[in-house]
Amino acid sequence: MTEMKEDPRFPGALIHVSSYVDDGAVVGRGTKIWHFCHVLAGTVIGENCSIGQNVMIGPRVKIGSGCKIQNNVSLYDGVELEGDVFCGPSCVFTNVNNPRASVSRKDEFRSTPVGRGASIGANATIVCGHSLGQYCFIGAGAVVTKDVPGFALMVGNPARRMGWVSRSGERLGADLVCPRSGERYRELSPAQIALIV
Template identity: 55%
Template structure:
């Protein structure tokens, strides 16, 4: 029998066939279904649900009351704030169930992205590397890397450093005042790190 090298609270359920990485912590009343893959050093808060076939990278933090439905992929260092919502079907109907894998639409949250409390991510979008979705925002389209998006529907209102602080561009360059990382802007929707 394999020794467990992660923590699971006694009230949590881990279905047989789920794969959980070393150092991960799964807290009260959470449920991880068979076929889910969770990386190393992740934290799943209270009442987190992870569906079958979900892929979660390393060092991901999922706060209380979040359901990660089939079709969602979270890369390394993603942060999901309390009670944020993922969807996985575009046209849900109780009378016409679409609850099979082929009906689920992929949602990708790329490395380092943060999603604020009570935000909603409509399925089929990609949230770019190190992007920041504000609390309460409703994401209905792709979010570029390093973008700060707010509102309903979510719109780009600025840009953020990998450390999470807002960037202030002068012409087409910015240097983070906290960590010193440098960025360049190309057009209205493209920012990339230069150092």
């Protein structure tokens, strides 16, 4: 049995009975939080999100509407996802660059903004302090160690740009036309493209 219930604090959201949402968090209408999750105080989750099993979010994390967080992901203080971001299973966000068990660095957390529509593949690692541009695509297992431009396809360790992707997540050819939607893009510089509207 699913055991999803509506919490009176968050009308229209469904939360599995095995999950905890601390007081001071906000969960938007239509969002589903599945098994064994913990949402800490100060976290804001938008509408119509899907939070998979064993996800930890917060404190003070912002998640836009329409995001999908797959199983076994932790989103720490400083992570901010715009709308429609996809986080694949077991992807990792760090919060400090040089952790030591014996040294407290809670005042050194770095921000990690993730642009609208970005996709992060399974087991990818996003090193804190770097931004991910809108609709970028981070391949499974990639390790992001620098800022990522919008629409970039990033793979490897350390992650390198191997091409461009459209808003639909399709790899773009030399003509910069999305094979799924027909949307056209133009090159602004060797390291930047934009949608032609």
